[in-house]
Amino acid sequence: xxxxxxxxxxxxxxxxxxxxxxxxxxxxxxxxxxxxxxxxxxxxxxxxxxxxxxxxxxxxxxxxxxxxxxxxxxxxxxxxxxxxxxxxxxxxxxxxxxxxxxxxxxxxxxxxxxx
Amino acid sequence: xxxxxxxxxxxxxxxxxxxxxxxxxxxxxxxxxxxxxxxxxxxxxxxxxxxxxxxxxxxxxxxxxxxxxxxxxxxxxxxxxxxxxxxxxxxxxxxxxxxxxxxxxxxx
Numbered sequence: 001x002x003x004x005x006x007x008x009x010x011x012x013x014x015x016x017x018x019x020x021x022x023x024x025x026x027x028x029x030x031x032x033x034x035x036x037x038x039x040x041x042x043x044x045x046x047x048x049x050x051x052x053x054x055x056x057x058x059x060x061x062x063x064x065x066x067x068x069x070x071x072x073x074x075x076x077x078x079x080x081x082x083x084x085x086x087x088x089x090x091x092x093x094x095x096x097x098x099x100x101x102x103x104x105x106x107x108x109x110x111x112x113x114x115x
Numbered sequence: 116x117x118x119x120x121x122x123x124x125x126x127x128x129x130x131x132x133x134x135x136x137x138x139x140x141x142x143x144x145x146x147x148x149x150x151x152x153x154x155x156x157x158x159x160x161x162x163x164x165x166x167x168x169x170x171x172x173x174x175x176x177x178x179x180x181x182x183x184x185x186x187x188x189x190x191x192x193x194x195x196x197x198x199x200x201x202x203x204x205x206x207x208x209x210x211x212x213x214x215x216x217x218x219x220x221x222x223x
Binding site for chain 1: 119124146148150155156157158159160163203205207210211212213214215216
């Protein structure tokens with residue numbers, strides 16, 4: 001596996017379900033990100049982890065809970081979501097502290113549908 | 116309020132035509148990036164422009180950063196069906212701030 005992988009690629013869940021999105025980066029990077037991409041809206045940064053510490057949380061509702069157990073893995077735990085949370089969830093990674101920290105490499109995303 | 120405005124939002128052209136996509140802001144960015152996203156995939160970085168007035172070329176794609184580092188343009192010469200996709204600009208101000216994207220469709 002190379003680059004940034006995300007699983008599952010598609011997820012349909014009810015509002016009372018609990019599910020998790022997984023992201024893995026094989027690039028040796030030390031920063032990872034979750035973004036939300038909705039139709040006709042800019043990518044919204046949700047969370048940033050640098051060296052496994054959460055350094056940014058952009059006022060995301062508590063029904064989204066991130067977890068970064070190590071520098072290669074990032075999870076997004078979901079519970080009691082709303083239909084408006086349906087979107088493409090993108091994971092990205094970068095190497096911070098090198099001057100190229102803003103060159104982010106994205107995974108293919110998880111298409112989430114909340115019924 | 117939208118920090119980075121991209122225009123047009125949609126563009127449908129014939130193969131061989133030229134096009135320009137604009138990315139405008141009232142804010143200054145330390146650098147600006149352009150990404151391309153194909154259906155079912157994540158965005159892929161095309162270029163980063165850093166210096167005001169900088170012009171970078173990537174085959175048929177020409178990227179320009181405004182002198183004041185507030186705006187940028189992407190010009191594609193002789194577009195091909197393989198250029199079809201969502202083009203995103205992203206300004207760097209400590210973090211990436213994305214525009215809403217331009218959906219380009221190039222018909223054979």
